[in-house]
Amino acid sequence: MENGAGNEKRPSDLSHVAMGSNMNLFEGRGVDPKSKRFPHCIVWTPIPCLTWLFPFIGHMGICTTSGVIRDFAGPYFVSEDDMAFGQPVKYWQLDVSKAINGKDSWDRSVAKASEEYNHRMHNLCCDNCHSHVAMALNLMNYKGSSRWNMVNLCFLMMVHSRYISVCGFLKTWLPFLLMVGVIITVVLVAF
Numbered sequence: 001m002e003n004g005a006g007n008e009k010r011p012s013d014l015s016h017v018a019m020g021s022n023m024n025l026f027e028g029r030g031v032d033p034k035s036k037r038f039p040h041c042i043v044w045t046p047i048p049c050l051t052w053l054f055p056f057i058g059h060m061g062i063c064t065t066s067g068v069i070r071d072f073a074g075p076y077f078v079s080e081d082d083m084a085f086g087q088p089v090k091y092w093q094l095d096v097s098k099a100i101n102g103k104d105s106w107d108r109s110v111a112k113a114s115e116e117y118n119h120r121m122h123n124l125c126c127d128n129c130h131s132h133v134a135m136a137l138n139l140m141n142y143k144g145s146s147r148w149n150m151v152n153l154c155f156l157m158m159v160h161s162r163y164i165s166v167c168g169f170l171k172t173w174l175p176f177l178l179m180v181g182v183i184i185t186v187v188l189v190a191f
Helices: 102-117 129-139 150-160 166-190
Strands: 041-046 058-063 069-074 077-080 090-093
Touching (some): 077 102
Antiparallel strands (some): 069 077
């Protein structure tokens, strides 16, 4: 890819993004991990201890079309560009044209969901960061659906997301793999 202002933006074409490369593979799609900009993406970061036990569980946020991260960070608080558990390690860029009224609907829905969650108590099991993202997607009727929820978002994030770097992958999986290794070693030595 050449640098330059004439590059065409292809927000939904991520099929060739390679994990861990130092090349600027994000150019042309607007995603820029160095400046923490993830236009119309769902972003994810591990939660210490919880992700170590269950690597598919983590903290989720949703970004505006300009890439500003919004996440339900705790009771009565939706943060902006300061995720509760650190920088995103993976992202899933969605097609903004699949929101009911495109870009305007996307940003309004993220703002409305964030305002709503600024007035809610955080509940780890049933009203959490995933629920905040699901509400935004439901408000914009993303892909013609108003049935987004924390369970399908958790699964779809595992299937469709891209790690930002090898370090992000290791931050997610290494503690879990070390714990499994210790457990297997203890079991094998004990028997």
